[in-house]
Amino acid sequence: MSQTNRSRNRALVDFVLLPSLFLTVALLGGLRIGAESRTFIFIAPPLVTLLLAVLLMLLLLRGGLLSFHQWVGNDLPPLTNVAHIWMFITLFFASAQAFNSVLPERGLLHWLFSFFFLWTLWNNQFSSFDPRRLLRSLAVLFGTAFVFKHMLLASLYSPEGGWLKRVAGTLLQGAALGTLDAPSFAPATGYIAFFTLAFYVTGLILLGFAGHKNELPQKST
Amino acid sequence: MQSKIIQVAGLAFTIAYAAFIVWIYATEPRSFKEVTTSAEVAAGTYEINQEKFNSALNLFRREQFRAARNEWQQADPAQRDARTQFYIAYSFYREGWGRVYFDQELFRQGVEAVNRAIALSSGSPLTIDDPDLHMHTAAELKAELEQGLERSWSDVNPLKVLRTRK
Structure with missing residues (x-):
């Protein structure tokens, strides 16, 4: 009975919850x-986020969080393989959109953030990771980007003039912030981004458990 | 067996969800109301608000063109009704028409609206049976609006003050 429940729950997580x-x-x-109109603005993922998502997928494979051979293989039924490949596709677009949510929309900061993400992900390709360390590293990477974009930059560019704007105004008197131009959004955007990243990291944790039955494995060092 | 059902149902549900996300990003609704309006358009159940349409028509007949346009825009928020778009274009024409000159900006917006009306009625030519109007087809209205946007030597003809608004 417990075996039946386990396989049923596993199917629910793999085929419904994760995608x-x-x-x-x-x-x-x-x-x-x-910020002013309080209307929805949908921003499709820029090309650079797709590149970042590819690097992240490779990192997930290299770090052992995604064991491709466990999810897709000759010994699995075709429908299961299709469902697992579909789950990987959803993971790819979720990764691209997770980057999209923490990247400034335009200007110099957009390219600076993109460069730092590219640099970090590229360097990580050559580091030794186990799934736990990789998850922690990704949570910190997205968390830091979230704080920079939705707390520091949002305060800097808020129309009401946040605390950082006043500090920056004092420190950078006379210097133009024009090159660091970024659109300002309503505070609700930050909450949406927070929950987006929380869902994403939760998905990655579940993926780690789903791929390895009950616990996240650690690489023997 | 139950896992198989979950698998198929999960796949079907998530593919439908993905299609919804693609549709949302393609239509870019700006509010939940626009989401429902776009969904009605996609499902083919979209209808204009007839009450607002009639009230706009009354305003149009009293020559309150801006107010009429506001009402029509609320009556047809998805801009999917050819008749409403025709009247919006007509209101731009009447407001922009002048004995000495035509308001180019209003006429330009009128052309956009009449183009929408023509695109929405691509099956058959759009004809409006309204005795208060002098132009009953979208093609006539479009030609009149485009003529108003053209610059020619006839613009300096003093006799043009005798022309009449349609």
Whole structure:
């Protein structure tokens, strides 16, 4: 009986919960709320986020969080393989949209953030990771980007003039912030991004458990 | 067996969810109301608000063109009704028409609206049976609006003050 329940729960997580979670991230990752109009603004993932998502997928494979041979293989039924490949596709777009939610929309900061993400992900390709360390590293990477974009930059560019704007105004008197131009959004955008990233990291944790039955494995060092 | 059902149902549900996300990003609704309106359009159940349409028509007949346009825009928020778009274009024409000159900006917006009306009625030519109007087809209205946007030597003809608004 417990074996039946286990396989049923596993199927629910693998075929319903994980793809739904990743698709929700894909939906919310590009959603912003206009500062003045309070209307929805949907921002499709820029090309650079697709590149970042490819690097992240490779990192997930290399770090052992995604064991491709466990999810797709000759010994599995075709429908199961199709469902697992579909789940990987949803993970790819969720990754792209997770980056989209923490990247500034335009200007120099967009390229600076993209460069730092590319640099970090590229360097990590050559580091030794186990799934736990990889998860922690990704949570910190997205968390830091979230704090920079939705707390520091949002305060800097808020129309009401946040605390950082006043500090920056004092420190950078006379210097133009024009090159660091970024659109300002309603505070709700930050909440949406927070939950988007929370869903994404939760999905990755579940993926780690789903791929390895009950616990996250650690690489023997 | 139950796992198989979950698998198929999960796949079907998540593919539908993905299609919904693609549709949302393609239509870019700005509010939950627009989401429902777009869904009605996609499902083919979209209808204009007839009450607002009639109230706009009354305003149009009293020559309150801006107010009429506001009402029509609320009556047809998805801009999917050819008749409403025709009237919006007509209101731009009447407001922009002048004995000495035509308001180019209003006429330009009128052309956009009449183009929408023509695109929405691509099956058959759009004809409006309204005795208060002098132009009953979208093609006539479009030609009149486009003529108003053209610059020619006839613009300096003093006799043009005798022309009449349609």
